[in-house]
Amino acid sequence: MPSEASVTAIANESHLLERLQRANSRSTNGSLVSNIRQRRSQVQKNDTSLDDIPNYVKRLxxxxxxxxxxxxxxxxxxxxxxxxxxxxxxxxxxxxxxxxxxxxxxxxxxxxxxxxxxxxxxxxxxxxxxxxxxxxxxxxxxxxxxxxxxxxxxxxxxxxxxxxxxxxxxxxxxxxxxxxxxxxxxxxxxxxxxxxxxxxxxxxxxxxxxxxxxxxxxxxxxxxxxxxxTFNLDSRQRSLMIYTIVLAVWFVVGSICMEHLISGLTLGSSLYFCTVSILTIGLGDILPVSAGSRVFDLLYSLIGLLVLGLIIASIRSVVLSSASPVIIWHIMEKRRSKYLDEVRLGIKTFESFQAFDKMRDIRRSAEKYELNISLILSVGTFTMFWLIGALVLSRVESGWSYFDAFYFCFLCLLTIGYGDFAPKSSFGRAFFVTWGICAVPLMTILISSIGDKLYDFAESMSSFLTKSTNIIAKYTIHEPFWIRRPKKEKNHDDDTEQVFTNNSSSIKTFPESMHNASLNSDEVDKTASSKAADLARHSDALETQNVDFINALHSEIKDMHFALNHLSDSMDLLQNLLADCFEQPKRIYTHDQWLDFYKIKTTNLKKPRVLPKAMIHGGHQAEFWLSEKSPLAIPLSEPNYLAVRVLQKIKRDLEYLTSKEADTLKKFDDAFAPD
The missing domain is CATH 1.20.140.150 (Butyryl-CoA Dehydrogenase, subunit A; domain 3)
Incomplete structure (x- = not known):
C-alpha cells in the first residue's frame, strides 16, 4: 500500500499527463507551439523548471x-x-x-x-x-x-x-x-x-x-x-563532457610521463603510444623496456581503459535512450495523423478494435523501420571509418598497399593488433591517434548494439521454438491414461484473458476485478436492505420527521458500499499492475484489457453504476485510439502509466468517500441532535 505522502504527490501531479497529451494535440486551437510557449511562460512565472517534474512521472x-x-x-x-x-x-x-x-x-x-x-x-x-x-x-x-x-x-x-x-x-x-x-x-x-x-x-x-x-x-x-x-540535455549527457575531459587529461599525463620513461620518444609519439595502449590495440612498434615504464604502463592502461569504458557506456546510453525512441515516436505520429485524417474525412472506417490494432501495427512498423535505419547508419558509419582510414594510411605510409591498410584498419577496429603493420610516418601517427580515438569506441558501440538485437532475436526464436515443441508434443506424444501429471501454471506471457497475475489466489484477476461491483450488486442491495430493516424496527420510537432521514441513510449506505467495493477492486488492480511494473515493464495490453481499465477509470461514485464498454468513449472509440489523446500515440510504459492512473483514481475515490462520510455524519448529528 503506498504511503499517504506518495498518494498526495501523485494527486498533485494528476493533471500532468493530461497536459502532456494536450501538448501532443494537433487541434486548431491547441497546437504544440502555443502549448509549449504557454507552458514555458508558466514555468517562468512560477520560477520553476521542467526539472521540477518528479522522476516517477518522467519514467512513464x-x-x-x-x-x-x-x-x-x-x-x-x-x-x-x-x-x-x-x-x-x-x-x-x-x-x-x-x-x-x-x-x-x-x-x-x-x-x-x-x-x-x-x-x-x-x-x-x-x-x-x-x-x-x-x-x-x-x-x-x-x-x-x-x-x-x-x-x-x-x-x-x-x-x-x-x-x-x-x-x-x-x-x-x-x-x-x-x-x-x-x-x-x-x-x-x-x-x-x-x-x-x-x-x-x-x-x-x-x-x-x-x-x-x-x-x-x-x-x-x-x-x-x-x-x-539552454542546452536540451539530461544529466547523463551533461556528465559525458566531464568523462571526456578526464580522459583527455589522462592522455596528456600519460604522454608526458611516457616521453620521459621511454627513451627516444617525442611527445607526439608518446601520445600515439598511449592511444595504442588505452585502446588495447598493442601494435608493438613502441615498447616499454625499463621496469618503471612497464609498471607505469600497467596502471596507466588500466585506468585509461576504465575511463574509456565509462565514456562508451555513456554514449551508448545516450544514443539508445535519446535517438531510437524519438525516431519511433516521430514515425508513429506521421502515420497516425494520416490514418486519423482519413477517418475524419470518411475515407476509412474502423471499429474500435480495428483502430486499436492499427495503432499497434503502426508502432511495430515504426520500430522495425527505426531498427533497419539504425543498423544501416551504424554499419555505414563503421564502413566509412574503415575505408577512409585505409585510404589515408595507404597513401601516407611507404610500402603499404590499399589491401595492407584495409587489413590493418580492420584489425585495429577489432583491437587485435598483430604488430605486422604499424604507422611510421609523422602524418600517419597523427592521423591514427585521431582515427583510433573516434573509430574504436564506435566499433565497440556498434558491436554492443548489434549484440543486443541478436540477443532479442535469439530470445524470440527460443520462445517460438519452445512453444512449437510444446504444441507438437501435445498432439504427438500420448501417455497412458493412468499417468496423471500436475497441471502447469498458465504462462504469464501467453495470457490474453487475464491482464495481471499474482501468486495469491485471493487476488482477483483484471476482468474479475473490473466487473466485481456489478456482480455483487445483489449483495449490496441485501446488505443495505438488512441495515435499513434494522433501523426500521427502531423507527417507531423516533419522531415522524426522522423516517425520511432513515430512507436517505439507506440510500447512502448502499452508495458507500458500492464505492468501497469499487475501491477494493481498484486496489487489487493496482497491486497486479505494480507486479507488472517490476516484472514486465515493457508489457503491452490487449484492446479488451484497455477497455476494462477505462471502465473502472470512468466509474463515477457520485452516480454508482458501471458504464458499459460502448459508453466509455462516447461512441467514438475508433477515433479515440487514433487520436492525439490516445495513450497508444505516446511512447509510454503501459504498466507504469496504468498504475499511476489507477493510483490517481484511488486518491479521488478516497477523497469522495471522506467527504461523503463527513456529510453523512453531519446529517446524522443534525437529525438526532437534542433540541
Missing amino acids: FAVDIDAILTLSVKPGESFFLVWYFISVFLPVLTACLGPFANMISIVALVEHWRFDSMLQREIPEERYLAAINGLSLAFGIIGNISLLMNFSGRVKYLFTQCISIISWFLASMLLLVVIIQSDKSCIQHESYHRTEGFWFGVITALFYFICSIFLSVNFVGYKLDKYPA
Whole structure:
C-alpha cells in the first residue's frame, strides 16, 4: 500500500499527463507551439523548471519528455528530427571534440613543426609563431571552460555560447596562420619536412573550427525560437563532457610521463603510444623496456581503459535512450495523423478494435523501420571509418598497399593488433591517434548494439521454438491414461484473458476485478436492505420527521458500499499492475484489457453504476485510439502509466468517500441532535 505522502504527490501531479497529451494535440486551437510557449511562460512565472517534474512521472515515457517539451516543433511535424538532433546531439558532439582538441593542441604547442633532413635536427619556430600557437591554445581552453559552464547551467546560455563560439573560431584561425607560415617554409626549403607537431596542429585547427560550427548551428536554432536559451540535455549527457575531459587529461599525463620513461620518444609519439595502449590495440612498434615504464604502463592502461569504458557506456546510453525512441515516436505520429485524417474525412472506417490494432501495427512498423535505419547508419558509419582510414594510411605510409591498410584498419577496429603493420610516418601517427580515438569506441558501440538485437532475436526464436515443441508434443506424444501429471501454471506471457497475475489466489484477476461491483450488486442491495430493516424496527420510537432521514441513510449506505467495493477492486488492480511494473515493464495490453481499465477509470461514485464498454468513449472509440489523446500515440510504459492512473483514481475515490462520510455524519448529528 503506498504511503499517504506518495498518494498526495501523485494527486498533485494528476493533471500532468493530461497536459502532456494536450501538448501532443494537433487541434486548431491547441497546437504544440502555443502549448509549449504557454507552458514555458508558466514555468517562468512560477520560477520553476521542467526539472521540477518528479522522476516517477518522467519514467512513464520511453523518451526524455523534457527534451520534447522544450522544442517548439512536435513529433510528426516537418524537420522535427533535425531540430531535435541539433538541440541534443550537437552540444554532446562538441563536448566530446573540445577536450580532445585541447589535448592535441598541447602536443602541437610543445612539438616542433619542421625537421631538417640534411642537418638531422628539428627547426624551432619563430617566436611570434610560437606566441600565436600558445594564444590559440589559450582560446581553445577558454572555449572549453565556457562550454563546461554552459553544460553545468551556472552561467547564462547566451553569454557562454558566444564565448565558446568566438574562442574556438579565433583558436582555429590563429592556428591556421601558423600552419600557413610553417607550410610555406617547408615548400621553400626542400630539406624541411613536416613533423608530427605540424599535423597535430592541422587536426587541432580542424577540430576547433568544427566545434565553433556546431555551436553556431545550435545558436541559430535558439534564434529561430526552436528551443529556449539552454542546452536540451539530461544529466547523463551533461556528465559525458566531464568523462571526456578526464580522459583527455589522462592522455596528456600519460604522454608526458611516457616521453620521459621511454627513451627516444617525442611527445607526439608518446601520445600515439598511449592511444595504442588505452585502446588495447598493442601494435608493438613502441615498447616499454625499463621496469618503471612497464609498471607505469600497467596502471596507466588500466585506468585509461576504465575511463574509456565509462565514456562508451555513456554514449551508448545516450544514443539508445535519446535517438531510437524519438525516431519511433516521430514515425508513429506521421502515420497516425494520416490514418486519423482519413477517418475524419470518411475515407476509412474502423471499429474500435480495428483502430486499436492499427495503432499497434503502426508502432511495430515504426520500430522495425527505426531498427533497419539504425543498423544501416551504424554499419555505414563503421564502413566509412574503415575505408577512409585505409585510404589515408595507404597513401601516407611507404610500402603499404590499399589491401595492407584495409587489413590493418580492420584489425585495429577489432583491437587485435598483430604488430605486422604499424604507422611510421609523422602524418600517419597523427592521423591514427585521431582515427583510433573516434573509430574504436564506435566499433565497440556498434558491436554492443548489434549484440543486443541478436540477443532479442535469439530470445524470440527460443520462445517460438519452445512453444512449437510444446504444441507438437501435445498432439504427438500420448501417455497412458493412468499417468496423471500436475497441471502447469498458465504462462504469464501467453495470457490474453487475464491482464495481471499474482501468486495469491485471493487476488482477483483484471476482468474479475473490473466487473466485481456489478456482480455483487445483489449483495449490496441485501446488505443495505438488512441495515435499513434494522433501523426500521427502531423507527417507531423516533419522531415522524426522522423516517425520511432513515430512507436517505439507506440510500447512502448502499452508495458507500458500492464505492468501497469499487475501491477494493481498484486496489487489487493496482497491486497486479505494480507486479507488472517490476516484472514486465515493457508489457503491452490487449484492446479488451484497455477497455476494462477505462471502465473502472470512468466509474463515477457520485452516480454508482458501471458504464458499459460502448459508453466509455462516447461512441467514438475508433477515433479515440487514433487520436492525439490516445495513450497508444505516446511512447509510454503501459504498466507504469496504468498504475499511476489507477493510483490517481484511488486518491479521488478516497477523497469522495471522506467527504461523503463527513456529510453523512453531519446529517446524522443534525437529525438526532437534542433540541
